[in-house]
Amino acid sequence: MDLGVLSETFMQHAVLAAVLAGVSCACIGVAVVTMRLSFIGVCMSHAAFAGALLGLLIGMPPMWVAFPFSLLAAALIGPLADRAEFSPDTALGIIFSGTLGVSFVLVGLIPGPKAEALRLLWGSILTVGPASLVLLGASTLLVIALVIVFFKEIQAVIFDRRIATAVGVPAGAVFYTLLVVSGATITGALNVVGGLLVFSLIVNPAAAAYLLTYRLDRMFLIASAIGVASGLIGIAVSYWADLPSGASIVLVSTVLFAIAAALSPKRRARAAEAAP
Amino acid sequence: MSESAISIERARVQRNGTPVLSDVTISVGPGEMVGLIGPNGAGKTTLLNLVNGLVRPSVGSVRVLGRDLARAGGNEVRREVATVPQTRAIDPRMPLLVREAVLMGRYGRIGLGRRSARRDRAVAEGAIAQVGLSHLADRPIGHLSGGEQQKVALGRALAQEARVVLLDEPLNSLDRSAQADFVEALRKVHEERGLTIVFVSHELDTLARLCTQVIALKDGRIAAAGPARGILDDAALMARLFASNGKSGA
Numbered sequence: 001m002d003l004g005v006l007s008e009t010f011m012q013h014a015v016l017a018a019v020l021a022g023v024s025c026a027c028i029g030v031a032v033v034t035m036r037l038s039f040i041g042v043c044m045s046h047a048a049f050a051g052a053l054l055g056l057l058i059g060m061p062p063m064w065v066a067f068p069f070s071l072l073a074a075a076l077i078g079p080l081a082d083r084a085e086f087s088p089d090t091a092l093g094i095i096f097s098g099t100l101g102v103s104f105v106l107v108g109l110i111p112g113p114k115a116e117a118l119r120l121l122w123g124s125i126l127t128v129g130p131a132s133l134v135l136l137g138a139s140t141l142l143v144i145a146l147v148i149v150f151f152k153e154i155q156a157v158i159f160d161r162r163i164a165t166a167v168g169v170p171a172g173a174v175f176y177t178l179l180v181v182s183g184a185t186i187t188g189a190l191n192v193v194g195g196l197l198v199f200s201l202i203v204n205p206a207a208a209a210y211l212l213t214y215r216l217d218r219m220f221l222i223a224s225a226i227g228v229a230s231g232l233i234g235i236a237v238s239y240w241a242d243l244p245s246g247a248s249i250v251l252v253s254t255v256l257f258a259i260a261a262a263l264s265p266k267r268r269a270r271a272a273e274a275a276p
Numbered sequence: 277m278s279e280s281a282i283s284i285e286r287a288r289v290q291r292n293g294t295p296v297l298s299d300v301t302i303s304v305g306p307g308e309m310v311g312l313i314g315p316n317g318a319g320k321t322t323l324l325n326l327v328n329g330l331v332r333p334s335v336g337s338v339r340v341l342g343r344d345l346a347r348a349g350g351n352e353v354r355r356e357v358a359t360v361p362q363t364r365a366i367d368p369r370m371p372l373l374v375r376e377a378v379l380m381g382r383y384g385r386i387g388l389g390r391r392s393a394r395r396d397r398a399v400a401e402g403a404i405a406q407v408g409l410s411h412l413a414d415r416p417i418g419h420l421s422g423g424e425q426q427k428v429a430l431g432r433a434l435a436q437e438a439r440v441v442l443l444d445e446p447l448n449s450l451d452r453s454a455q456a457d458f459v460e461a462l463r464k465v466h467e468e469r470g471l472t473i474v475f476v477s478h479e480l481d482t483l484a485r486l487c488t489q490v491i492a493l494k495d496g497r498i499a500a501a502g503p504a505r506g507i508l509d510d511a512a513l514m515a516r517l518f519a520s521n522g523k524s525g526a
Contacts, residue, residue, distance in 0.1 A: 034370070034371065149389045150388070150389055152380075152383050152386070152391070152392070153383065153388065153389075155372070155376065155380070156380050156383055159370065159372050159377070159380070162361060163359075163361065163380070163429075163432075164380075164383075165330065165354070166328065166330075166354060166358070166359040166361070167354065167358070167380055167381055167382075167383050167384045167432070167436060168351045168352075168354040168355045168383065168384020168385070169351075169383050169384060169388075170351060170388065210369060210371065211369070213371060214369075214370075214371050214372070214373065214416040215371055215373070216371045216372065216376075218371075219371050266368070266369050
C-alpha cells in the first residue's frame with residue numbers, strides 16, 4: 001500500500017479533519033444518544049445545511065449563516081421538547097421537516113449548477129481547507145472543554161433532568177448549553193462529512209460505545225476512538241477505492257457499530273437473563 | 277418552641293391560569309415525618325415542588341429551614357432539600373454505577389464545574405452503607421430492582437446531607453417485600469439522622485406507622501390535617517377524599 005499520499009497537504013488536512021470531527025461529533029453523540037434525543041443531530045444538521053445554502057444564495061460564507069441556523073434550531077428544539085403536549089420526537093420531527101423544506105426551496109433558488117450545494121450536503125473531507133479546519137478545531141476544543149469541566153453536571157442531566165435539578169444542578173442551563181455546542185459542532189463538521197451525513201457521525205460512534213460500557217467517562221473515550229477510526233478508515237477507503245468520502249466515513253461508522261453490537265457485553269448479559 | 281422546618285402560609289399556585297393549590301397553610305416541625313395523602317390530581321406533587329423551590333406561589337409565602345423562598349435561589353434551597361421521586365424505569369444499559377448515582381446527591385454542594393473531593397466520596401460511601409447497598413455499589417444502576425433503585429434515591433438524599441427529604445410516592449410499583457425493605461431503611465434513616473420528611477404515599481398503613489401527622493389534600497385544598505391516627509382512621513374523611521377516585525387507599 002502506497003502511504004506516500006500522507007505527505008500531501010490535502011491528505012494531512014483530511015486526516016486532521018477526521019480526527020477533530022470524529023472526537024467532537026462523538027462527544028455530542030454521547031449526550032444525545034444517552035438522553036434519547038438522537039434525532040436532534042439530524043434536525044440541527046439540516047438546519048445548518050439550510051443556513052449554509054442561504055449563505056451561498058446571498059453571497060456570504062456558508063458557515064457564517066449555518067451556525068446561527070443550527071442555534072435557531074436548538075432554540076426551538078429545547079422548549080418544544082420541554083413542553084408536555086409534545087414528545088421530543090414529535091418536536092424534532094416538526095423542526096426536521098421544516099428545515100428540509102427550507103433546504104429544498106433554497107436549493108431550487110440557487111442559480112446555475114448546484115455543485116457547491118451538493119458539496120455541503122455530502123461533504124468533502126479531501127478538499128477541506130485551513131479555514132474549515134480552524135472552525136472545526138475551535139468547535140472540538142469547545143466540546144472537549146465542556147465535557148471535562150462540566151462532566152458531573154452532564155452526567156446528572158443525562159441520567160435524569162428532574163433529579164439533576166433536585167440535587168441543585170442547573171439542569172436547564174446545562175441542557176441548553178449542550179444544544180448550543182451541538183450546533184457549533186455540527187456547523188464545524190458540515191464541510192467535512194456534509195449536512196446529511198454528520199448525523200451518522202454523531203449517532204453511530206456514541207451508540208456503539210453505549211453498547212460497550214457502563215461508565216460514562218469511558219463512553220466518551222470509546223465513542224471518540226470509534227469516531228476517529230470511522231474518519232480515518234473512511235478516508236482510506238474513499239481514497240483507494242475512489243468512493244465519496246462522506247459516505248465512506250458513514251458506512252465505516254455503521255460497520256463499527258454493527259461490530260460493537262455483536263461484541264456488546266450488555267447484549268450478552270440480556271441474552272443470558274432472557275434464557276430459561 | 278423551635279421554628280418550623282417547613283412553613284407554608286396561604287399559598288396559591290396557578291398553572292395556565294387554573295389554581296392547582298389554593299389557600300394552603302401547613303407547618304412541619306424539625307425532625308418530624310409528615311404524611312401527605314389525597315387522590316390523583318389533588319396537588320401533592322405541586323406541594324412538594326413548592327417546598328423544594330421548583331414552583332413559586334402566586335400568593336402566600338413559603339419558608340424552608342428559616343429561608344423565605346421568595347428571596348432564596350432555587351438551587352441554594354435544593355442543596356438542603358432532597359427529593360426522592362416516584363419509581364421510573366431506568367434503561368438497563370444506562371452508563372451510571374450505583375456509587376455515581378449516590379454521589380450525584382453531592383453535586384449541588386460541590387458546585388458548578390468543580391470535582392468531587394475525598395470528603396464527598398466518603399459521604400456518598402456512608403450513605404450507600406446506611407441504605408444497605410454497599411455490596412451493589414459497583415453495579416450499573418439499571419441492573420437493580422425497583423426497590424433497590426429507590427434505596428439508591430434515598431442514599432442520594434442522604435449524600436446530599438439535606439435536612440428536609442421529600443418522598444413522592446416512592447413505594448409505587450414496588451412489591452410488598454421491596455416496600456417493607458424501603459420503609460425499614462427509611463425508618464432507620466429518620467431515626468438516626470433526625471430528618472424532616474414529607475412522605476407522599478397511597479400506603480395508608482405505612483403512613484400510620486411512620487408519621488406523626490398527616491395532611492390530606494383534595495382539589496388543591498387542604499381537606500384535613502392533624503395527628504396521623506386521627507386522620508387515617510376517619511372513615512368518613514377517607515370516603516370523601518377518595519370516593520370519586522375509584523381507589524380504596526389512594
